[in-house]
Amino acid sequence: MPDITHAREPRLLALDQLLARRSVGPLQEPAPQGADLDLILDAGLRAPDHGRLKPWRFVVIRGDAMLAYGEKLAEAATVRDPVNAAALAERYRAWVRRTPMLIAVGAVIKPGNIPEIEQLLAAGAAAMNMLNALHMLGYGGMWVTGPNAYDANVNRLLGFEAPSRLVGFLTAGTPAPSTAPVPARPDRAAHVAEWKAE
Template structure:
């Protein structure tokens, strides 16, 4: 008989062992892996089931278009952006085989906007966890700006949409770099509320 706790242990291992890594090389995720990753992203907490998010997968030669959009967004934020900074922005599109842009797309609903954006942010973490569970490396990246004419057009963003960043996905250059996270220290992070209204350390 299969132990029903086995799958739960796998989930906990993914949560506790995962590390971000920016050193990612080919191959990127297969179509089947990518489909699994995106499906996992849709399991994020979603009050009202309104799915206030959207994903845009960027890989291969399409990364050049994303590089253009990142540069355009930087220039929209600062018209005097130095050439070196522009090139650095462009380079962000090529550091992994696949990028999954996470766009918060709040919808008219009783659910407050902040909660919809929080739901979208959760999808990014789900993407990272799913990639790790599949044996891939992943890292969430962002830039100081979240808009720009070309960036908004390229990602199909509406007037209320926000780019929350993108998740790099690929094969870890060093497999050992994505596991073995140090034991987490909860000091100063976790507390218990007592019946008397005081906070005590976990």
């Protein structure tokens, strides 16, 4: 990242950080822990939430539990997709071995006036806040879903009984050296319009 600390007025430094965020695939140890991890989780808990339902639920998976979690994913794959179970099991085992930490993010859905989608969006906003916090603290991570995020057995394993559900997993760790080019950011004009009265 370019050294922008002297080029911008102080109130824009956080925004510069935000604009520089990108997802990081290859990660290495250390993963955030202690006070850093608390800050990241607290950032998640600052997400907006209609009706103050506090639907956010974060499940941290790390250390030895990562390997055990990989075995559970392998079991879930056997039920979900028996034909490809062996290949999927190997893929998930390899994935947990190279992932320093996971934060599973979901919403505990409460019945009532607040539509389910708004509770899921609140969980999504929490995920985004945590990705930004990871980046701002010098860590890296990426929001991933895939079949496990939609698998009832995996949801249940992590404490999400329908209608409560996962919105995804955040990988978390320290960015590994990478030569992959940084993708260009979207063109603002392609995504923004201004509505005007006729």
